[in-house]
Amino acid sequence: MPAEQETAQEALTFSDLGLSAKVLSAVVDAGYTQPTPIQAGAIPHAIAGKDVLGIAQTGTGKTASFVLPMLTRLERGRARARMPRTLILEPTRELAAQVEENFVKYGKNHRLNIALLIGGVSFDEQERKLERGADVLIATPGRLLDHFERGKLLLTGVDIFVIDEADRMLDMGFIPDIERICKLIPFTRQTLFFSATMPPEITKLTEQFLQAPVRVEVARPATTNTSITQRFVKCGSKPWAKRARLRELIDAEGDTLKNAIIFCNRKSEVATLFRSLVRHEYDAGALHGDMDQRARMAMLENFRKGKLKLLVASDVAARGLDIPDVSHVFNFDVPIHSEDYVHRIGRTGRAGRSGEAFTLVTKADRKYVDAIGKLIGQEPEWLDGDLSTLTHEDDAEEKPRGRTGRRGPKKEASDAGEDKGQGSDARKGRKEAIKAENTERKARHDDASAQGERRPRKQDHRREREEDNSIIGFGDDVPAFMKIGIKG
DNA sequence: AAAAAAC
The missing domain is CATH 3.40.50.300 (P-loop containing nucleotide triphosphate hydrolases)
Known part of the structure; x- marks a missing residue:
């Protein structure tokens, strides 16, 4: 990156990006003043309604680069029952939950309904939130399609569609699901697409589902010169x-x-x-x-x-x-x-x-x-x-005797009295x-036996079985x- | 040689 570009970015603050006052105030409260390169590059275009292809690793401030402009754009309009206004796809449940936290943090001055649709938890609360009308819908693909098939969800009202960690979705075999979901969302939507790498399959997806995207690429965080x-x-x-x-x-x-x-x-x-x-x-x-x-x-x-x-x-x-x-x-x-x-x-x-x-x-x-x-x-x-x-x-072959070996059940740790509160x-x-x-x-x-989690058999007793x-x-x-x- | 994700 040329030096002058770097200084230009350094001088940039969040107030230069066109974010709304409500969003800006939440960002300031969170203690941030300077956008990261991906934020500086993506936010103005996202606010302008353009499709964005963001090539960035996690840890580059990628999440805020779509959360902040989305919040700004969501200030106009209201959600209707079962018709979410935006959809964000994440590959894992934890990442989806993390994105939700970001919407809560930066959306604290907004009154938005946020729904998190992930597997492993009950449908009821998720359905209630859909019913109420979700401004922001964050989901893993499987559970999203499950709700869709149950008729609890229409994607025809989605104005902003975010695909996050696309290359990881590819690794996980989610691409057919993504394609299916894409086709359920109106063509007139805005699409924000993020991937750390651009393998051919991902390039194909972007050609298929993005319209004249602005490409924002930031260097992957170096592995050699970090701390x-x-x-x-x-x-x-x-x-x-x-x-x-x-x-x-x-x-x-x-x-x-x-x-x-x-x-x-x-x-x-x-x-x-x-x-x-x-x-x-x-x-x-x-x-x-x-x-x-x-x-x-x-x-x-x-x-x-x-x-x-x-x-x-x-x-x-x-x-x-x-x-x-x-x-x-x-x-x-x-x-x-x-x-x-x-x-x-x-x-x-x-x-x-x-x-x-x-x-x-x-x-x-x-x-x-x-x-x-x-x-x-x-x-x-x-x-x-x-x-x-x-x-x-x-x-x-054998574990050295007497080092870590222990016979019989260990007595319950005797630290009950010395625990300092949080322990x-x-x-x-x-x-x-x-x-x-x-x-x-x-x-x-x-x-279980295939996974090595079998109860110890008699002849195994010398091994360190838990x-x-x-x-x-x-x-x-x-x-x-x-x-x-x-x-x- | 794996992990992840829907019931």
Whole structure:
């Protein structure tokens, strides 16, 4: 980007973009004065009613670049029953909820009906909101079509249509759904289309559904010159070895570790690692797509609020989640697709802060690490020697005796008295999560063995199997945050 | 080798 353009953007403030007074005041109250490049580029065109093709990663201020102009444009007119005025499609439930939060935050001076249509929660409240007339409809594709097929929804009144994270929608096989939804919305609508990358399938979609779009492209947040320190850590391939290595890393970071997201490649691994960490008395929660939606929301909320220190997650948390203050990211598994690595570590080092990223690497991961090195354009920095320095002991078949082994049920943590207020909430949250995990496992009992979640068999007893019984001790108490349900 | 998303 030429230097003069950069200075021009630097001088720009939100008041230069043509936003309404109500929106502007909410933006100021939120503490923002200068728009990011994607906001500066997209907002004036979006307000002018033009189609926008925004090529931007998450973390570039993309969400506000469509929320703010939409709010401005929504000030004229009213919603009719079952005929939402705008529609925003998001690939995951958490992202949809996050966009809703943005509309609440920046729309605080407006009186708008916002409806969030996502799976995993009851239809009733969603239907009521549609019935009342939604100014803003935020949805994941499946639940949106479900409502449509039930006749609860007409898309013929949609004036502004937003497709967010289009390339991720592609990855997730949503394109047929998107095409179908597009055809239900009047041709005269305004379309705002966002994607981090432009593979051919996405280009085709934009040619099909956008009219003379203004293309706004911002550089992807660089992976090499950010404030994220990236380290790779050699590790034995046995699951217990990886878990032990992870605990060592966490312990070694001490107080510099404020909170962390720990990524696993599989949901089953998320569940196992989560239970293991809790059993070792770490303040941990879990987040993956097979969990009960309430537990997902509660976990994320607690992590955001700092009530939970470690969040073990699948790639559902890799992209887009806006948690400004994550000090560490651990890759318990090396991501198979190197772009996912960039997304994962991008959860730390946000909002001008510094971040630490550690990736556990086993022998089998060599080629994925090579691919990551290529993508980030730098040689992986190893914490204590690369894979060639793995000792035979590191990859031993048996768990060393007496190190982490523990016989019998562990007694309930004796920290009840020393808890400082908020800790107790966090502990309840953890218990609820375990409960959610257990219900889920019960439900999937039949195929559980395929996922390695089977109860320990007699001959397995030497392996580190997580003994759930030792840590389940629920009362009837339900923490307040669990009762809140889905806000709308 | 996976994850995500509708019931």
